[in-house]
Amino acid sequence: MPVETPKLHVVAVGSVDDGKSTLIGRLLYETGHLRGDEIEAVEEASRKRGRKGIDLALLTDGLRAEREQGITIDVAYRSFDANGRRILLGDAPGHVQYTRNMVTAAAGADAAILLVDAKNGTTAQTRRHLAICGMLGVRDVIACVNKIDLVDYDEARFIEIADELVASAAQIDGPRITAIPLSALNGVNLTEHSPETPWYDGPTVLEVLHDLDPPVIETAFRMPVQWVIRHDEGTHDIRGLAGRIDSGAVTVGDEIVALPSGATSRIARIDVLGDERESASAPLSVTLHLEDDIDVSRGDVIALAAEPPLVATRIRATVAWLDEQPLTIPARLEARQSTRTVPVIVEELHERLELDTMEHVPTDVLEANDLGVVSILAAQPLVLETYADNRALGSLMLIDPATNRSVAAVMVSNVLAG
Amino acid sequence: MTMLTEMTTLDVLEAEAVHVIRECAAECERPVLLFSGGKDSIVLAHLAIKAFAPAGLPFPLMHVDTGHNFPEVIEYRDRFATDVDERLIVAKVQDSIDQGRVQDETGLHASRNRLQTTTLLDAIAEHRFDACFGGARRDEERSRAKERFFSHRDAFGQWDPRNQRPEPWTIYNTKLRNGEHFRVFPLSNWTEIDIWSYIEREGLELPSIYFAHEREVFLRAGMLLAAVEEIERLPHEKVFTETVRFRTVGDMTCTGSIASTAATVAAVIEETRNSDVSERGASRADDKTSEAAMEDRKRNGYF
């Protein structure tokens, strides 16, 4: 079994002005992650903007354009330590037109902090964010019903919103929801339980972060080859297969298969960045040495021979369309998948996910920020799994070779024959 | 035997950095590693060497030398390149000045920090580099927090923060047009403490100025600047001797030291943990000019 990874990726999402930046700033502040001069800088910036007291939202709103408009445009990352684990916190933008940045921030996230304004309740944007979290396989959503101070810490209002959230998540077979009545501004239920909400006996935001399950790392061993290290050691040539273990663990002596070629061999030596080991697991970067001199190069995937992934050219997948230029069929693009880049054709566009109602509707175009279901044909075989089985081998990025823009994030739902 | 060693945060950060370094080496044609002799670039170079060992680095190191660097750092830089037996390119700001590409600043706050940008972009063009590894971390500064691992720069070396390429999962779009390049930041998710802990774990040697030593300094804007001829002083800026160390090692003219008796890596870690001032706050004189100073310089191709 792979060991626990001491690192979690959490994304914070919400509509503009729901208080996300305030929450993150305050969380870092209350957990002692801000230095005196950083606090001073935020105080200074607050004064310049005519704010009373310190506006902790200004801590993460880093870019000038954002400060001018007072909104979060791009994803900002902050690291902090909680309960002996490193948490990488991505602050994702709220505006509908930046949904693509939210997709980027939430891809690979283990949990999400979702903000809802207690006055406004859940909105179409809230459901959209929940749907994206569900689609990307985010397991846990910490749903913060924020600005609870503005509804006089009303329990009934909190329960109403919490019920709506749970119902929305159930509709899409979505993530686990923990709802918390919160005032990011006043620090209510953020790191400490508050007398303002005596009726609430659930966890604080920090407590949920402390108790999050470790990241799911699938157990089947897979390592995409990034680079072949060649070195002449006098008597013999060394050939090391360098890459990062995407999932599972590998041990010296294991029988492996190199895909797509299908050549097999055994693990002779495992080098973990200069440290020779009997075995190694995800997500370590390693150099593997095989017993036989089989033909392996960048783009190939090394897997346990007993449980190999699939090799195919045709997939059905969910796409998050990121580009201003809409998707129409057929689209000739390039796919980055694992360590491979291949030409692809998006052959069919089956449906669009209507995020507000969670309905699948037929369509022949996907606009920026739309989610849809497509069929893709690759020019060369890809080593694949479904996204549900293996996030690393089940995810792709589409690039438009005409513009070099990253146009879509893709999650494989079915690997098709032929 | 299937015993797995327990993993630490450093193990995961190390694996992530090596993954990014290998991706860049494989996908870009002419990468270069920006090596200043500072602790972040030392960690970066160490990781790069590990990533390709026992073979050598598939790219050279490059230092943009302002000519106002601490001699201890320059000495370290040259020794490091010799010890690891890797190619070191030195791009000199003085050459850019001599060629009339830039004008040396004069006066009290004269610094070559801003001039570096031209020298760097010229060197990138001359050597046709398409990727520059840098040791920047997201925890350094607010606008850094938005950086991607592969940060795209147009043919003018400019960064467009509003139009960054999405990086879902660990998939990077490494496509470039002629003249464009990437700044690649494998240490994005490391913190200052992580860097020091890694230096301790790996037993890395650093330039001596990172540790407590006696130095002639003077006080300006709350910072202890080195009393050297490259920095003009006002009459009231009196020189005195103090036991100091540097938290970053940039250009002498704009890098402040802190009073400290921390003489070992362990002592520095202890002191950093308890410090109430961020690394940038303690060291960078030129950043205080404007709240958005960093972002502006980055848009124009600064590193």
Ligand SMILES: Nc1nc2c(ncn2[C@@H]2O[C@H](COP(=O)(O)OP(=O)(O)O)[C@@H](O)[C@H]2O)c(=O)[nH]1
């Ligand atoms: N009353 C109240 N105001 C809040 C609370 N949290 C945030 N705000 C305010 O709501 C506004 C938007 O907050 P901000 O954090 O910038 O929202 P973001 O756009 O989601 O990042 C700011 O004026 C905050 O001071 C809260 O819990 N209660």
